[in-house]
Amino acid sequence: DAGVIQSPRHEVTEMGQEVTLRCKPISGHNSLFWYRQTMMRGLELLIYFNNNVPIDDSGMPEDRFSAKMPNASFSTLKIQPSEPRDSAVYFCASSPQGGGQPQHFGDGTRLSIL
Amino acid sequence: RKEVEQDPGPFNVPEGATVAFNCTYSNSASQSFFWYRQDCRKEPKLLMSVYSSGNEDGRFTAQLNRASQYISLLIRDSKLSDSATYLCVVISTSGTYKYIFGTGTRLKVLA
Numbered sequence: 001d002a003g004v005i006q007s008p009r010h011e012v013t014e015m016g017q018e019v020t021l022r023c024k025p026i027s028g029h030n031s032l033f034w035y036r037q038t039m040m041r042g043l044e045l046l047i048y049f050n051n052n053v054p055i056d057d058s059g060m061p062e063d064r065f066s067a068k069m070p071n072a073s074f075s076t077l078k079i080q081p082s083e084p085r086d087s088a089v090y091f092c093a094s095s096p097q098g099g100g101q102p103q104h105f106g107d108g109t110r111l112s113i114l
Numbered sequence: 115r116k117e118v119e120q121d122p123g124p125f126n127v128p129e130g131a132t133v134a135f136n137c138t139y140s141n142s143a144s145q146s147f148f149w150y151r152q153d154c155r156k157e158p159k160l161l162m163s164v165y166s167s168g169n170e171d172g173r174f175t176a177q178l179n180r181a182s183q184y185i186s187l188l189i190r191d192s193k194l195s196d197s198a199t200y201l202c203v204v205i206s207t208s209g210t211y212k213y214i215f216g217t218g219t220r221l222k223v224l225a
Contacts, residue, residue, distance in 0.1 A: 033213070042217035043158070043201065055210050091157055100146035100205045103213070105157035 002026070004106035006092050012112045018080040021109045024073055025094030033103060034067055034077050035091040043091070049075065051097070082113045115140055118204050120216035128224050131192050135219045137202030138184040146205040147185045149176055151198045152218065158201055161187075192223045 005024040013019060025032045033048040047057040049069045060067070064083070069075040079086055089110050093103035119138045127133045147164035162169065164176040164185045175188040185204075189196055199218040206212050 031211075035215075043215040045213060045215075048213075056212070100207070100211060102148050102160045102163065102203075104160065108157050 004092055004094050004104055006090075006106035006109050008109055009107060010110045010112075012114065013082060014114050015083055016081045017113075018078065019082045019086075019111060019113075021077040021090050021092075021111070023075045023077070023092030023106060025075070025092070026104055027073070028096065029094035029104075030072070030097035031095045031101075031103075032069060032075050033093040033095075034075070035093065035105075036088045037091060037108075038088045046077070084113045087111055087113045117141060118202060118214045118216040120200075120202060120219045122217060123220040124222050125219065126222045126224055127192055129192055129194060131223075132188065132190045133192055133221065134186055134188045135200055135221075136184050136186050137204075137216050137219075138182075139204040139214075140183065141204070141206045142180075142183060143208065144183075144204045144206040147176075147178055148203045148205075149174075149185075149187050150201040150203060150215075152201055153198050158215075161200070189221075192221075194223050194225060197221055197223045 007022045031050050034046040037043045046059045047067045052069045067077045089108045091105050091108045093105045095101040095103045117140050149161040150158040151161045152158040164178050168177040173190045177186045199220045201218045202216040204214050
């Protein structure tokens with residue numbers, strides 16, 4: 001069974017550049033989550049969607065971050081312009097509808113902003 | 115006070131030992147609880163759910179104490195391969211579902 005698929009696996013770019021992270025959730029899962037993980041702050045929820053609709057974006061750091069889910073099988077997280085402090089591992093996760101279900105994570109995107 | 119708290123460790127234990135971690139939560143309305151395992155430079159993976167009556171999966175036992183607002187994970191007969199970071203997740207609802215991860219407890223099983 002295909003799990004959550006994220007791309008790219010690694011991204012290194014210079015500050016000021018636009019970064020786009022991509023995620024394909026598990027087929028049939030209706031909830032999609034974007035997380036950021038750093039040593040200092042641990043795993044932070046950035047935003048989550050239910051049935052393609054953003055439900056809680058209170059974790060999005062600032063206006064430089066935006067997320068979209070145009071359909072049930074695809075989501076993007078965009079950072080524009082990027083800054084060195086955005087360097088982290090970004091995980092996408094999905095879960096079945098019903099609320100309170102466990103999440104299944106993708107492999108993550110390791111982002112380095114120089 | 116953080117909504118979900120874990121002792122970061124590390125817990126260094128010899129092979130074969132029994133080790134237990136706790137995870138405390140502040141929201142008494144929390145409804146669902148899970149334990150995840152995360153290996154270095156990997157994604158978190160679901161280890162087990164935590165049920166009100168407690169549940170066991172092989173060497174792993176999870177328990178919930180609603181009165182004291184904590185969940186626990188017990189690992190018996192520790193293996194070297196159990197070395198990882200263990201994250202608890204607490205889910206509460208107040209209109210929408212809110213997933214809160216603990217910062218994790220690091221376990222090292224020593225030969």
